[in-house]
C-alpha cells in the first residue's frame with residue numbers, strides 16, 4: 001500500500017462494538033482475546049457498584065464505585081449509558097469513549113441489553129451489536145460455577161435471569177454461539193473485519209475515488 005493511501009485510510013470513525021450475553025456465556029473471555037490481537041482497539045471500562053471479585057483491579061476491570069459516587073456521575077451526565085443489572089448498578093463512563101472514538105479507535109463494550117439499547121439511541125451509525133449465546137443452559141451454569149467467582153446464590157440469580165437476557169438476542173446485528181472459544185473468536189474477528197470495511201465508515205473513500213478518477 002502506498003504511503004498516501006495508508007495516511008488517508010487512517011481517517012476513519014471508530015466503531016462501537018457491543019457484546020452482550022447472559023452472564024457466563026463468555027463476553028469477557030472473547031473480549032480479552034480480541035483485544036490481545038488488536039492493540040489498536042480499546043476496552044470501555046465500566047463503573048459499577050458491585051463489589052470486586054478476587055483478582056479484579058480498580059480502573060482495569062471496573063471502576064468500583066459507591067452508590068453515592070455512581071449517582072453523582074449520573075447527575076453530572078458522566079455516563080454514556082447506565083443500568084441496574086442483577087442487584088447492582090453499571091455504567092459506561094463517557095469521557096474515555098469519546099476520546100478513543102475521536103482518535104479513530106474502535107471501542108469494545110461488555111454491557112447488557114439495556115445499555116446496548118441506550119447506545120443505539122445515542123450512536124446508531126457507529127454501533128455494532130453482537131450477542132453471545134452459550135451452547136446450552138447446562139453449560140452456562142457450569143461455566144458460572146467453574147469461574148468460581150460468585151456465590152451459589154449469585155449464580156442462581158444470574159441463571160434465573162438468563163432467559164430474560166437471551167430474549168433480547170434478536171435486537172442484535174450478529175449472534176455468536178460460543179461453544180468452542182477459538183471458533184467463536186474467529187467469528188468475532190470476521191465481524192470486526194467486515195464492519196471496518198463498510199463503505200460509510202471509510203470516510204477517506206470519496207476523496208480517494210475522486211483522485212483516482214482524475215488520475216492524481
Ligand SMILES: Nc1ncnc2c1ncn2[C@@H]1O[C@H](COP(=O)(O)OP(=O)(O)OP(=O)(O)O)[C@@H](O)[C@H]1O
Nearest residue numbers: 023024025026027028029143146147178179180181
Ligand atoms: N467456549 C468456552 N468453553 C468453555 N468455557 C468457556 C468458554 N468461554 C468462556 N468460558 C469460561 O466460562 C466462564 C465465564 O466466562 P466469562 O467470564 O468470559 O463470561 P461473561 O459473559 O463475561 O460473564 P459475565 O456477564 O458474568 O461477566 C469463564 O470461566 C471462562 O473461562
Ligand SMILES: Nc1nc2c(ncn2[C@@H]2O[C@H](COP(=O)(O)O)[C@@H](O)[C@H]2O)c(=O)[nH]1
Nearest residue numbers: 046082083085090091092110111112114115
Ligand atoms: N448496561 C451496562 N451493563 C454492564 C456494564 N458493565 C457490565 N455490564 C453487564 O453487567 C452484567 C454483570 O457483569 P459482572 O461483571 O458483574 O459479571 C454483564 O451482563 C455485563 O455485560 C455497563 O457499563 N453498562
